[in-house]
Amino acid sequence: MKILIAPDKFKHSMSAQDVCKIIETTLKKESTNLKIESLPMADGGEGTSEILALQANAKPVTAKVYDPLMRNIEAQYFIKGNTAFIEMASASGLQLLKSDEQNVLKTTSFGTGELIKDALNKGCDKIILCIGGSATNDGGVGMASALGFQFLNNEGEQFLPTAENLHQIKSIKLPEDNLLKGSKVSVLTDVNNPLTGKNGASYQYAIQKGALKKDLEFLDQGMMHLKDLIFQQFNFNIDQYPGAGASGGMGGGATFFLNADLYSGIEFIADALNLDNKVKNADLVISGEGKLDTQSFQGKVVSGVLNSCHKNHKPLFLVVGYNSFKNEFPKEIKGVYSLTDLAKSQEEAIKAPEKWLVEATQILYEDSISLLF
Structure with missing residues (x-):
């Protein structure tokens, strides 16, 4: 299975590079048969x-x-x-x-x-x-x-x-x-x-x-x-x-x-990083950011990755620090995993984001296996 990891930073918590590294390391412990590509993303904001x-x-x-x-x-x-x-x-x-x-x-x-x-x-x-x-x-x-x-x-x-x-x-x-x-x-x-x-x-x-x-x-x-x-x-x-x-x-x-x-x-960064081609070659895509809300789907990293997944008919999983998006998700999004939900509070999630990101990735992996196979 080919997995593309393409997240934004988790603001004031983890850089996009850190998020990629933790998710990739966790997935490799779950299975040695995965082909993983990490692509730290940004949208014009800090980083x-x-x-x-x-x-x-x-x-x-x-x-x-x-x-x-x-x-x-x-x-x-x-x-x-x-x-x-x-x-x-x-x-x-x-x-x-x-x-x-x-x-x-x-x-x-x-x-x-x-x-x-x-x-x-x-x-x-x-x-x-x-x-x-x-x-x-x-x-x-x-x-x-x-x-x-x-x-x-x-x-x-x-x-x-x-x-x-x-x-x-x-x-x-x-x-x-x-x-x-x-x-x-x-x-x-x-x-x-x-x-x-x-x-x-x-x-x-x-x-x-x-x-x-x-x-x-x-x-x-x-x-x-x-x-x-x-x-x-x-x-x-x-x-x-x-x-x-x-x-x-x-x-x-x-x-x-x-x-x-x-x-x-x-759009500029997706083009510079050749995002479309990388999504096209993946079986599933993982993205995310610190806070998921309405703005996430209006010119942020999540929106750019989602658009590419839509174009290439690929499933998308999101790992986020906090999920405040209350509407129905687009059909490409197969799962959303919130560190705050796992930690039971935003305060606890912020204290140890790496720990909860590992846990979220483990759950995501199990869900993706059941979905794809």
């Missing part, structure tokens, strides 16, 4: 650049940059040839802040711009930018500032805008030295929200980055101001593509400041 770098055999590079609160840190990205794989979260991520430091009004994406600049200065002219997990809601203006864009207020003074003062930008000056000339930037996102409005960056994601409910209208108005200003000054709409609202508006901002193309992360 994506590492997955792509692993596939491309890219080398890690470290750069000194500013974090979301403009403190000095070292951040890592990857280079293969003239291609750089950069993760926004490594320089501008929520993971870099303590809970009491999270304040989306004051955080900046400046450090992400510094990583891009470092890659360009090292000769990279192809940038793959993965933008999940940000601590920001600045529409990418911090990143743009690091790349030479100037943001001027009513007095004509240059300043570094954040979400709390986007509305103070009176005009934008393009860089005198266009570092990005001749380069191609691809931005991967795991959501397809617009930039503004009730389904946009501010209303949907700012609270998890430290905003209060009373801040949301103000934040959205700031983003609308940025959008309107860029349209008036440059005749460019930064809210024209799905995913413009991703990572505090970085998706939309990148289409202007970086002349970037926006991609669904899971």
Whole structure:
């Protein structure tokens, strides 16, 4: 029996590589007759650049940059040839802040711009930018500032805008030295929200980055101001593509400041990792993630693997940290195994995820045998 293991990370618990290793080791103990291929997955969120770098055999590079609160840190990205794989979260991520430091009004994406600049200065002219997990809601203006864009207020003074003062930008000056000339930037996102409005960056994601409910209208108005200003000054709409609202508006901002193309992360990665062909050659597929919910079927790893299983008529089994999906599952999904259910509580599952993943895999194996044979 040929098994393909293609999970996402279990956020704050296990990397996709760890999940693959545990499932594969457990299955091999169950049977020596299995042919197993592990394919750690990602969808544009945290960990994506590492997955792509692993596939491309890219080398890690470290750069000194500013974090979301403009403190000095070292951040890592990857280079293969003239291609750089950069993760926004490594320089501008929520993971870099303590809970009491999270304040989306004051955080900046400046450090992400510094990583891009470092890659360009090292000769990279192809940038793959993965933008999940940000601590920001600045529409990418911090990143743009690091790349030479100037943001001027009513007095004509240059300043570094954040979400709390986007509305103070009176005009934008393009860089005198266009570092990005001749380069191609691809931005991967795991959501397809617009930039503004009730389904946009501010209303949907700012609270998890430290905003209060009373801040949301103000934040959205700031983003609308940025959008309107860029349209008036440059005749460019930064809210024209799905995913413009991703990572505090970085998706939309990148289409202007970086002349970037926006991609669904899971579609880009599925293509890069040759997922369809690997699913086609398997008898069954195992995927999963930390929390299974409605969003799992809307541009996340599970949705990408499910689509491939549907196309190739293959059974899919899911192992998840917690299952909050209450609707009927698609017919391709033959079993869902929740670590929380096995551990009897989310707290217990989080304490020893490896233990419960082993148990879930053992049960999955028995179920798959009865189903396939």
